[in-house]
Amino acid sequence: MRRNTWQREAVREALGGTEGFVSAQTLHAGLREAGSEVGLATVYRALADLADAGEADSLQSDGENLYRACTPGSHHHHLICRHCGATVEITADAVETWARDVAAEHGFTAPQHVVDVFGYCAACSRELA
Amino acid sequence: MRRNTWQREAVREALGGTEGFVSAQTLHAGLREAGSEVGLATVYRALADLADAGEADSLQSDGENLYRACTPGSHHHHLICRHCGATVEITADAVETWARDVAAEHGFTAPQHVVDVFGYCAACSRELA
């Protein structure tokens, strides 16, 4: 049975109020700084749950898991700035069908896919020029 | 100056003789079992070098880096069996141009992308049925 605790809610809100992807550690640090006394393990558990429930997107970069609040239920991918972390949600049916087709074509079943685009956003491109 | 050592060559060969993606640890274990006395750190370094040099593909799954020998210089993606690790190299210009376009469309520069398709290969699908 799933119970509602203020800790889980705090994590959900903190994630919602964050632009771009965050690590569990960063989010935890932010919560502590804001006066919340959540435990680190709890933040890890809450984020994993949110990702499971489809309320958050996750991706792994450089050996750590990053999370981001996301509109539940909609399948989409991300365009992420390597410098500031700004993120754009993108949908591309073409890619979806391509992934499904290429899997089927080789006899693969239960296909899933990882599709992420990284780069420098307009602002960071200018700044780094 | 880059020097050639039997250790690096051993790693290259071991990687070449492996089907699908392997972790540094697994490859190291295999080498040791085959009588080779390479150090773990060396395997990590060799794999990172190979990936840098474009002689190996890498992807991160479940918190660890996996490597696979690959035809140098050619950009491509993979279709990977979640059960046995069998891998098919796939190329899709449509995806390449899509990635470039979607980045440009949002003002992102220096675009890179991660595209991997996972599933159960024909054999494993049958076995797990």
Add this chain to the structure above:
DNA sequence: CTGAGATTGACAATCGTTCTCAATAACGCC
């Protein structure tokens, strides 16, 4: 209100990976 049991959090433990640094070995040069 109450009790079963889900959840928490401090801490230890684990796991993949990188760092350190003395010993070794590769290779351009004579």
Add this chain to the structure above:
DNA sequence: GGCGTTATTGAGAACGATTGTCAATCTCAG
């Protein structure tokens, strides 16, 4: 072939992210 410079190695320590442990706490159906 020898020499010296210096990249490379490897054993172990150190590291950072994540997960496990388990008693104390909190949630909520009844």
